[in-house]
Amino acid sequence: MTLIEDLNNYGPYSLDSVEKNQILGKFLYEIEELHLSKCNDYRNITKDWPFKSSNENSIENLPFIPVRLFKELELLSVDKSEVKKTMMSSGTSGQTPSKIFLDGYTAANQTKVLSKILTSYIGKKRLPMLIIDSSSVLKDRNSFSARGAGILGFSMYGFDVQYVLDEDFNLNIELIQNFLKKHNGESILLFGFTYIVWEYFNNALKKGNTKLNIENGILIHGGGWKKMQDSAVDTITFRKSLFENTGIQKVYNYYGLVEQTGSIFMECEEGYLHSSIYSDIIIRNHQDYSVASIGKEGLVQLVSCLPTSYPGHSILTEDLGTIIGIDDCNCGRKGKYFTISGRIKDAEVRGCSDTIQK
């Protein structure tokens, strides 16, 4: 069996599509075999899989299951006694949360892979860090939301970690200014969920006519664009406005599923999301689920080599996206790069920050 450590010998964006299909492809089919042998539900669901285009073991030929299944079924490929942590997606009232069962091995791999991807962007050294959120999301340590889990996961990359919003989502400008004085000249890491960063950081600064000078800042944000698209804010507008109000030039969005935590898709300097060597994206045509060509919008299928305790290695999402190109992005990273344009009609509101309830 291949191990995550075998992939760690390569840089997270160093394999071209041929090498990736060989190395990641082999790994994914080993994981596929594991789930087929350990998870009865998965075996039954993917029996007589109809969409195979040929017999070859390519990543595109892996079966995929709809993301909603994790709400309807408890899908497990390990004995329940081995489950260390159950992650719930951020289901708001009226929505059933999906349940993801993690054993120690899967949980540890998630953290390791997230670290490989992130440190390729921000470096190995921990940076002074501002979290664009309220510390109250972690108040109840026995059950915190996906938002809380995200904040904790990312705060490992910082030190002197400070929360800049109070319980009522008011921005503490004095705290930020003191923090910037203290860490003058250092790179500053900022993390928050897209909508919260936009509304309670960027727009709050704009309304108060306050300009910050965080020119050494690196902002990482994620958790859903639904609310942003409703107010017609895209990546370019987001980056431009943030630069005007804060001076931050390095802004990276990330995209991913709670079902595939760890192997996130990070935005590059060009504004495109990238698949790493731990994950892949396939765009499928609505009508027949065939693979869409480059430049054509379709349904997003996400593939990850991390899920081993539950069959979440190949999932059809409810998002719409477009592959922009493969291996040839101007940023220099190999692999597929893409954009996400929205969600199919009647899909649930599902992002971490989209479900914010004040």
Add this chain to the structure above:
Amino acid sequence: MTNKEKYNQVFMESFSVSSDQLNENLVYQSVPQWDSIGHMGMVAALEEAFDIMMETDDIIDFGSYNKGVELLAKYNVVI
């Protein structure tokens, strides 16, 4: 205080454990307080006690009381 005493004190205070629990069985998630939040608190306390800054990979690897002794040696802290 010796380094060993400082190290032990951080564990006892961070995870509400007694001195007889400080052994190879004290690992991540073995006691209720050593969860992901407790982990970051413990790291911050160790960093303050020994005036060091650990790398992210070492924070991730810090899975047990014993493993921590090994990791801190990288930062010239001999327990």
